[in-house]
Amino acid sequence: MILLVPADSLRPRRPDDHFAAEAQAARALGIDVALVDHDRITRPGGAEEAVRRVHAEGIAVYRGWMVRSERYAEFADALRRRNIVLRTTPDQYRRAHELPGWYAELSDLTPRSVWTTGTARAEFDRARQRLGAGPAVLRDYTKSMKHYWNDAAFMPETGDDAAAWRVASRFRELRGVDLTGGFVLRAYEPFISAEIRTWWIGGSCHLIGPHPDSPEETPSPGFEAAIAQQPIRDLGLPFVTADFALRADGTWRLIELGDGQVSDRPRTIPPETLVGALRDEFAPAGPGSAAPGNE
Incomplete structure (x- = not known):
């Protein structure tokens, strides 16, 4: 490897x-x-x-x-x-990296979401209608602007046309040329814990640790990776991360799936732990091993 x-x-x-x-x-x-x-x-x-x-x-x-x-x-x-x-093909990378690629298989675990192609006002309005009334969180296919929560992420009411478009316009402005795909609107769910980041290699969860945004937060002992085992395995992706948080009703919910190659490692996870897990899963077994096709 x-x-x-x-x-x-x-x-x-x-x-x-x-x-x-x-x-x-x-x-x-x-x-x-x-x-x-x-x-x-x-x-x-x-x-x-x-x-x-x-x-x-x-x-x-x-x-x-x-x-x-x-x-x-x-x-x-x-x-x-x-x-x-x-080891991760371009098609696999896109599927993990962009929300529309993984949403269908994981929709039972994550907030209800709709998205647009591009950032036109008319498409945004149609997406709001599909999602329905209520609070929502805005992002694009790969990233939110959660650090600008009130200006470019949270919509208190999708039915408020003018206020919702102000949030979308600010989001589009902040993302600039990095904006990917289009708008994604996700139904708002209240969470009561810091996010945890789980690392999946070959369809199995190898590591459970803090999210890079809160590296000192010890993951709750109540989290069980088994809740996502089959859906993530069914995606057929070689190396991904999945971030979870605890909803106010006590249910663990998927916040984000990402390609593991470009997911940040919190400093509290030793580098040799992650790299060793990748080696053990992906290193060829011997002289007769063959590299997989890059589909």
Whole structure:
């Protein structure tokens, strides 16, 4: 297995500081580490130059900053030309990274959601009507602006046309060119706990820990990963994270599914724990092992 991590933008022969501990842990576990240029990955047509320092061959897992699904596909193609196969295919990445890709299979576990294609006012209004009256939370296919809760995330009443559009307009302004897909409106549910982040490799939950936004919050002993085991396994995704929070009625609810390659690791989870779990699941079993196809 090869671990791909972003290079430091000022010192391109070193890992980005944010991922240096995982790179060090990987080398200590006997895993090849290669550096990629994240800035170039994010530019259309920049993937070939982004991977020019990568010389190892085999199955790879990326641990780095978020990239758009179309850029990830270019990244995968550039690596494949170097005989490197990302364990997560472009289609799998999009399915995990963008809410419309995973919502249907996990809809029983997560707040009711509707979405648009693009950010036109007319589409937004139709989405509000489909969701129905009541409070809602706004995001796009990949990200919310929860740190701007009152201005660009929370809608006290979707039936208030003008107020709802003000929130959507502010969200669109803040996300700018990073806005992905369109608006997603999610029915508001009151939560009474900090989020926890669970890490799923090969369809099984390997780690349960705090969310990066609250790294010191110990996950509740009442959480059971079994509530999501079959739905997440049915997605057929190799490496994902799932964030949960406790609703006011005592029910654990899924807040977000994400591709594990671009999910932040809270500092309270040792890097060798995560990297070791990836190695144990994805490292070839022996000389006869074959890399999976990049569908």
